[in-house]
Amino acid sequence: MSGQKAVQNGKAFESKIFAVLKQIPGVNVIKDIPYPSIYSAYSTKHKTKMEFRAENISLTFETLDFQGNKITKTRLFNTLNIECKYQEDSGTTDEKYPLVYENALISDAEATLFVYEDPLKNIKRGALEFMYDKALNSGERLIVMDFDSFLANVNKQYALELVAARFEQGSELFQANHPRLKMLDSYSRKRFNQAMRKNEQCGEFFDEYLDCQRDFHNFIARHGVQSRDYLPYLNNLRTLRAGITECLPNLN
Structure with a gap:
């Protein structure tokens, strides 16, 4: 896949996430939020932005209790950063996962939700296992879900019936709200x-x-x-x- 095509697919995936977020009652969505990266400490010229920040959103996810046992927890987040990663070929997208994890640990948001889509199963072996393990042991700073799980989570939390097929690539809702760049x-x-x-x-x-x-x-x-x-x-x-x-x- 060409670099331009990868960017287009990534933007289209962002549009689906945005369209889902806009359907959730009581949730405020902010786009393109600047945030500190682990590289920012070494250069004031390094600028990073988060695709979305959701305010007042509830999620159910796996974490560890004080004894180190795996539990399922539902939590209301006042501020939740959302990273979107789409991978359709065997490119380098998954090589950026450690950076997502490290940035989540120092984020000024309460947590970071990492949502991914891998339609052809081309994410490198071990990459997702790495992210799920880091999320589990992050002290609720990082949450990992694929798109279908994210959609199911939203449906259950808010008694909605959102269907993946409704969120076509390049949704009109995203186009109408995205900054005019x-x-x-x-x-x-x-x-x-x-x-x-x-x-x-x-x-x-x-x-x-x-x-x-x-x-x-x-x-x-x-x-x-x-x-x-x-x-x-x-x-x-x-x-x-x-x-x-x-x-x-x-x-x-």
Whole structure:
């Protein structure tokens, strides 16, 4: 599978997770949350974002009790980071699993839910076993589920009847709510640079966007995301992204 196809499949899988989350009553979903990585301690330039953060969500999962016995527990999470990983070929996606685990241990969210989909069973032998074992012994910092198990978990917790077939790739719900950077992704670097040169207003939007993004990450680095004071930065970034994408299609 090409790198572009892998990215498209990954985004489509994110859309399914997002569509499920939006069906859960009382759960707030935030996209693209910056968070500290284990690499952040070594470089202030290293920036990482989480696909989703769900607030006020209940899950049932396996963990260990104080005596080290495996138990099934239901817990309400005020803040739950959600990592989505889709793998259709024997690529390198599963080589990133240890990073997901390490980041979960230092996350400012109460826990991280790792949701994966492996339709052709191409995840390397031992990779999932590694993640399930680490999750079990993480002190409820990491939870691992495949997509079907996640969907079944949500259905049971909230008395819903969500069916996997309803969440087709590229769902309209995801497209309607996702930040408007998708149009930028369709432009090559050369085409984008050409746009910057031809359209002065687009260049101004982009310069302002970079400044705002830098301020946003600096704020997160100092204060984290426990307070909602970062929301004005997100709103401004969305406005600037919209300005950029509106400029691009008008070029000849």
